[in-house]
Amino acid sequence: MMVQDSQREVLAAPHHPQPSTWRDDRVTAAWLGHATVLINFFGVNILTDPVLFDRCGIRVPPFTIGPKRYVACALQPRELPRIDLVLLSHAHFDHLDLRSLRAISREAVVVTARRTADIFRRIRFREVIELDWEESREIETARGGVTVAAFQLLHWGARLQYDDYRGYNSYVFERGSKRLCHVGDSARTPAQRLGSRGQIDLLCAPIGAYQPWIHAHCTPEEAVAMTDEARARFVLPMHHQTFKLSWEPMEEPIQRFTTALRNAPQRVALTEIGQTFELPP
Secondary structure, three states: OHHHHHHOOOEOOOOOOOHHHOOOOOEEEEEEEOOEEEEEEOOEEEEEOOOOOOEOOEEEOOEEEOOEOOEOOOOOHHHOOOOOEEEOOOOOOOOOOHHHHHOOOOOOEEEEEOOOHHHHOOOOOOEEEEEOOOOEEEEEEOOEEEEEEEEOOOOOOOOOOOOOOOOOOEEEEEEOOEEEEEOOOOOOOOOHHHHOOOOEEEEEEEOOOOOOOOOOOOOHHHHHHHHHHOOEEEEEEEOOOOOOOOOOOOOHHHHHHHHHOOOOHHHEOOOOOOOEEEOOO
């Protein structure tokens, strides 16, 4: 099985974002695959949970031991714009990938969960900030400030077997009167707190890897319910179509998600890897 997987071709992303054309007076987001979203937030470039290469897992150069993508990252590292802010939700290998972090500008500020910064301490970013639940910080980047607040969800943060002391976060981040949210990974949990700072304009919600891992990952229908509780205008479904981490068919999460929102399809920001969404005024 592992030999067959190593020989399997990684498909090209169906869409190719063009961040060089994005306007700095708008909010634009592209889903690069899995939980990686590139956002131009009024001129501040933000990257969530960057996993940019064909495999994620334990790195034993020149190999990576772990899951292989089915669809390639929509942008290669060299195609990324300068990243000002990185948001890391937790330490799992499919969300905190050291090889990908090394490919990002060292001028970036990194916000990460409690007791996780030691994992990438040898990568000298301009600033690394750990946030615990209900903590917030005004983050100053080269292109302006972003307020980032961390909130509780229902997941876990251990990277290996015995480091279950590590934190795990959802993030709400604000700039220029707009408010975005990166949920990270979560099982079904009340999401009203995510909207406690005001209405969320765009919420990035995980919708896959729920069968049989329902204790750690919400279903598509539960993701919609959490989006409603957070009072989000638009929702960007993520954490599907990229890695095979669970038993449900690869296309099932997005099919169930769009069905759950069939009465409000205009709220769905995008559905395929590489697509770009521009937040309406």
